[in-house]
Amino acid sequence: MTRLSNDPAAFADEALEGFVAAHPRRVRQVPGGVVRATRTAPGQVAVVVGGGSGHYPAFSGLVGQGLAHGAAVGNVFASPSAHQVRQVARAAETGGGVLLAYGNYAGDVLHFGQAAELLTAEGIPARTLGVTDDMSSASPDEAHKRRGVAGDLVVFKAAAAAAEAGQPLDQVTRIAELANARTRSFGVAFSGCTLPGADHPLFTVPEGRMAVGLGIHGEPGMGERPVPTADEAAELLVSTVLGELPEGVEAPRGQRAAVILNGLGSVKYEELFVVYRRVAQLLADAGVEAVDPEVGELVTSFDMAGVSLTLCWLTDELEPLWTAPADAPAYRKGTVDPADLVVPDPSAETAEDTVPPATDESREAARTVLAALRVLKDTVDVHADELGRIDAVAGDGDHGIGMRRGSTGAYEAAVRAETLGAGAETLLQRAADAWADRAGGTSGALWGVILRAVGTALGDTARPTAAEVASGVAQASAGVRELGGAEVGDKTMVDVLVPFSYALTAATRAGQPLATAWDTAAHSASAAAEATADLLPRMGRARPHAEKSLGTPDAGAHSLALIVRAVHGVFVPTLENH
Ligand SMILES: Nc1ncnc2c1ncn2[C@@H]1O[C@H](COP(=O)(O)OP(=O)(O)O)[C@@H](O)[C@H]1O
Numbered sequence: 001m002t003r004l005s006n007d008p009a010a011f012a013d014e015a016l017e018g019f020v021a022a023h024p025r026r027v028r029q030v031p032g033g034v035v036r037a038t039r040t041a042p043g044q045v046a047v048v049v050g051g052g053s054g055h056y057p058a059f060s061g062l063v064g065q066g067l068a069h070g071a072a073v074g075n076v077f078a079s080p081s082a083h084q085v086r087q088v089a090r091a092a093e094t095g096g097g098v099l100l101a102y103g104n105y106a107g108d109v110l111h112f113g114q115a116a117e118l119l120t121a122e123g124i125p126a127r128t129l130g131v132t133d134d135m136s137s138a139s140p141d142e143a144h145k146r147r148g149v150a151g152d153l154v155v156f157k158a159a160a161a162a163a164e165a166g167q168p169l170d171q172v173t174r175i176a177e178l179a180n181a182r183t184r185s186f187g188v189a190f191s192g193c194t195l196p197g198a199d200h201p202l203f204t205v206p207e208g209r210m211a212v213g214l215g216i217h218g219e220p221g222m223g224e225r226p227v228p229t230a231d232e233a234a235e236l237l238v239s240t241v242l243g244e245l246p247e248g249v250e251a252p253r254g255q256r257a258a259v260i261l262n263g264l265g266s267v268k269y270e271e272l273f274v275v276y277r278r279v280a281q282l283l284a285d286a287g288v289e290a291v292d293p294e295v296g297e298l299v300t301s302f303d304m305a306g307v308s309l310t311l312c313w314l315t316d317e318l319e320p321l322w323t324a325p326a327d328a329p330a331y332r333k334g335t336v337d338p339a340d341l342v343v344p345d346p347s348a349e350t351a352e353d354t355v356p357p358a359t360d361e362s363r364e365a366a367r368t369v370l371a372a373l374r375v376l377k378d379t380v381d382v383h384a385d386e387l388g389r390i391d392a393v394a395g396d397g398d399h400g401i402g403m404r405r406g407s408t409g410a411y412e413a414a415v416r417a418e419t420l421g422a423g424a425e426t427l428l429q430r431a432a433d434a435w436a437d438r439a440g441g442t443s444g445a446l447w448g449v450i451l452r453a454v455g456t457a458l459g460d461t462a463r464p465t466a467a468e469v470a471s472g473v474a475q476a477s478a479g480v481r482e483l484g485g486a487e488v489g490d491k492t493m494v495d496v497l498v499p500f501s502y503a504l505t506a507a508t509r510a511g512q513p514l515a516t517a518w519d520t521a522a523h524s525a526s527a528a529a530e531a532t533a534d535l536l537p538r539m540g541r542a543r544p545h546a547e548k549s550l551g552t553p554d555a556g557a558h559s560l561a562l563i564v565r566a567v568h569g570v571f572v573p574t575l576e577n578h
């Protein structure tokens, strides 16, 4: 149970504020997250990490000398937005380029990837690395699909120590890739976590049972078995991790490994030590030398009762990077020469207070779009809990929260744009940026793409036609597939967006007025959303729990169908001009 919170929607922001207040000599807050409070040598590569909140000390607690240069901090269990990542990277970098490192979750991949492109385009060389240590989340032949869990620490630390030693960006990236390729984690759980403001955990494990192969977002485990003794738990963890050796490690005997026994939230230190006692014996029996082992909470999932074991098979190059000193709020090792504190630059980014010129026709269309965004936001508000419940069946239960933050941010930005006299395109672009930025997560990035594509098709000059609206939706559909890589049948919002777009294009081409065409397309969308209940997910958070999601529709597909149905009554009749 997460007992102490104010407004659950403000939890992540308030936690970050308190964290920064508690650690002024190590971190300072910047838009989008935190950076080191200390000065970094000019030209040093900046290692910027990040992810959702709810995992402390990942990610903000790992910022400090010898460890990350900055962390982009997202909402609870949702990746930070590309804009946040970019802002933190700009604040952290000192001329050597940036390595963006994160757990390999869909939202993180989209947002950090977009941020890298934006940074590179503005002249800051940027590389990305998604950590993939969690053995339970995909088979070895699909290791690139695995999630990042406690192995994040080893990879971040190796990269940061290499950066601190003056290595250039390509070398820092190579070292991070090497550390990732040689790191494996496996975990078990006895109970799930409860999100702030929620009254029940995201998953429960039956009394006397243990979930095997857990995630760090309250996802259920991949299997179940009776609760073991501490020694039996250690035996399961060690045998599983030793059971899949990375390329280049022929046998455990004679190897040296960084070892982390990680508590997920409510397995306490003395329990962990009881387990580690046996882990240490088993590793020694197998001939593995544990180097600077860590036993404690390094990546958590609120109050989840779980424990995971991580091994990074060290090389001569990786070992000194693992043992190098570090001084972060939640991770201190050896002795670091304290660098000078940075005097913060008070000039913050100013809000945009002008818009490009627009015609009266487009401003009128913009007012209709604003009304549609209002309906969208209200629809999401009404259905937020339901969306969270659907997402919790096989995902992380945050779809309602994310959609609420995104749609509210989009509506507020649209209100500001309308007040400034924006045309339809500009208003939708401001709304798109605000949605992606406020929501983060996978759906935040994709809804940003949708609003932006529709805006581009509407323009800032003419009164939009039915064909332009349909073309905007078609562009949105293509954009979502391009960014997310999902196709029809993967059990995502694409299963609704594609048939909705086809139906809208076909009906408008057949000469139907937009109101009628939209209505027909919204019917297709509802049917397609329902049909996702029969699909097995192949993308996103739900993929590792494919069977559990059978019989339940995809959360993002369902929300999209609800939205297009609700929006129909508002803007369609006034946008069409034939
Ligand atoms: N690659 C993808 N392409 C398109 N849609 C996706 C993809 N991955 C996930 N989704 C959609 O995003 C929804 C989840 O959104 P949300 O819960 O807000 O994000 P997250 O999974 O990052 O927490 C899923 O239900 C699915 O519809």
Ligand SMILES: O=C(COP(=O)(O)O)[C@@H](O)CO
Pocket (backbone or CB within 6 Å): 050, 051, 052, 053, 055, 076, 077, 078, 079, 102, 103, 105, 106, 107, 108, 217, 396, 440, 441, 442, 541
């Ligand atoms: O949840 C996280 C990011 O992944 P999403 O795909 O946005 O849900 C985060 O907690 C781990 O970085």
